Amino acid sequence: MSSREFQSRLSRRARRVGVTIRPALGAQLEIYYRLLAAWNQKMNLTGLDLSAPDAVDRLLIEPLVAAKQLAAHARRVIDIGSGGGSPAVPLALALPDVNMLMVEAKTRKSVFLREVLRALDLARGEVVTARFEELLTNPSLHEAHDLLTIRAIRVESRVLMGLQAFVRPRGEIFLFRTATGIGGPTALIPPLRWKATYPLVDSQGSRLIVLEKQQLGDAPVERFT
Secondary structure, eight states, X not given: OOHHHHHHHHHHHHHTXXXXXXXXXXXXXXXXXXXXXXXXXXXXXXXSOTTSHHHHIIIIIHHHHHHTTSOTTOOEEEEESOTTOTTHHHHHHHOTTSEEEEEESOHHHHHHHHHHHHHHTOTTEEEEESOHHHHTTOXXXXXXXXXXXXXXXXXXXXXXXXXXXXXXXXEEEEEEEOSSSOOOOSOOOTTEEEEEEEESOGGGTOEEEEEEEOOTTOOOOOOOO
16 A cells, blocks of 8 residues: 555545644654554554554544543553554654653563554653563552553453552543453442443444543442443
């Protein structure tokens, strides 16, 4: 696929969900996507067919839609299980003032993520090779982030109780979910509460579940979608 064809597809898919992609961002997203495609031939970064339009929706468009829900004051984001780099990389490109910490347990995938940061000159990005459970022993990361994002790992209540330690009070957790993939937790335990659920790409049936970390004294919200 030529660059012109890629940019046309990207713009067309973005317009379907009300997102406008400026030329500079489109060029950066293409660099990331082509790196992902090249490295995916050598290792399993994604099981998606990267030549298909649906892959553009999942890996690029969904994070751009989600970026519109990020609080204006948010500056520190931690992405858990970063793998092939989505949603973390598109979010970092769409929100250049954000500091993005990507947590990936597998060394080879971490090497790929660092190459993406280098190629895109994302000075505010960082990759840590570790399981998130290992990072829970680092007090400097506790309540240090405005937002935590998760795409592909299971999020039972027990897991969320560990992850919420990275998020400041009134901070948020973004769960990226598909129509047929891993769902959300069946119940939430304080200090987490459901805040909102937003559609991402209608044709995919994908959605963004937003959880908020309560501050002491906040009234509980029991609804969860």
